[in-house]
Amino acid sequence: MKEIKIGFSTSNALLSRFIRFVTRSSISHSYIRLPMITPGLDLIFQASGLLVNICGSKIFEGHAKIKEEMTFYVTDERFENLELFMYSSLGKKYSLGQLIGMGWVLFCRSLHLNVKNPWRDNQHSYICVELVATALGIPGSEEMTPQDLFDLLHNSQVVL
Numbered sequence: 001m002k003e004i005k006i007g008f009s010t011s012n013a014l015l016s017r018f019i020r021f022v023t024r025s026s027i028s029h030s031y032i033r034l035p036m037i038t039p040g041l042d043l044i045f046q047a048s049g050l051l052v053n054i055c056g057s058k059i060f061e062g063h064a065k066i067k068e069e070m071t072f073y074v075t076d077e078r079f080e081n082l083e084l085f086m087y088s089s090l091g092k093k094y095s096l097g098q099l100i101g102m103g104w105v106l107f108c109r110s111l112h113l114n115v116k117n118p119w120r121d122n123q124h125s126y127i128c129v130e131l132v133a134t135a136l137g138i139p140g141s142e143e144m145t146p147q148d149l150f151d152l153l154h155n156s157q158v159v160l
Contacts, residue, residue, distance in 0.1 A: 002079040005033035005071050006132060007044075008150050009064040022106055025147035027067050030132045032082075033057065045086050045135070047126040050094045054086070070153055085135050095125035098142060102127070105143050117142045 008027045010016050019028035031046040042057040074082070097119035108115040120142040123134060129149050133141030138152070 001073040002076060003035055003071060003073055004079070004082070005035070005042075005069040006136070006149075006153055007031045007033050007069040008067045008146055010067060011064050013063075019146075022103060023145045023147055025145065027146045027150055029064065030129045030146045030149055031060075032086075032132055032135060033069060045131075047092075047094050047128045047131040052089045052092045052094070052126055052131060054090065068150070082135055089126070089131065089135075093125040095119070095121060095127050095130075097121070098125070098127050098130065102143075102145065106145070115143075 008030050010020060010026060010028045016028040020026060029046070029048065031044050031048075034043045034045065036042055040057065043054050044057055044060040045054050046052070046060075098117055098121065101117035101119035105115055105117050126134070129144045129146045130141040133144055133149055138149070141149075144152075
C-alpha cells in the first residue's frame with residue numbers, strides 16, 4: 001500500500017478569487033501530494049500555471065493556502081497506474097476553455113439543469129479538478145468544481 005494525499009487549496013491570485021466567487025466556495029484548487037522519502041520534500045501534481053506539472057511542496061506552499069488534505073492508501077498496482085497517468089500527462093495544457101465552460105455548467109446548475117461542459121476536450125488538456133479526478137478514476141470530472149470533488153471524497157462516496 002502506498003500513501004497519497006488529495007489536497008485542496010486557495011490563493012490570493014485573481015483566478016483563484018474568481019473561482020471561489022463563481023463556485024461559492026473557499027476552495028479554488030485541487031492537487032495530489034506524493035510523499036517522498038525525505039520529510040517535507042513532497043511532490044505536488046497539479047494543473048496550474050497553464051500546464052500539468054509537478055513541483056516541490058515547499059514551492060507550492062510558498063504561494064498556496066492549503067485548506068485540507070485527505071490521506072488515502074492505494075494498492076501498489078493503483079499507485080503504478082497513478083504514476084503512469086501522471087508522467088504521461090506532464091506538459092499537457094491547462095484548459096482555459098473548460099474553465100470557461102464550467103461557468104456555463106454552474107449557471108445551469110443554479111437553474112437546476114444538469115448539462116455537460118461545452119468545452120470538454122477528452123483529456124487533451126486539464127483543469128485542476130479534472131486532472132485529480134481523472135487520476136483517481138472518478139467519472140464526470142469535466143463538470144466538477146474543486147468543491148464537488150472535496151464533498152465527494154469527504155463524504156466517502158469514492159473508494160480509491
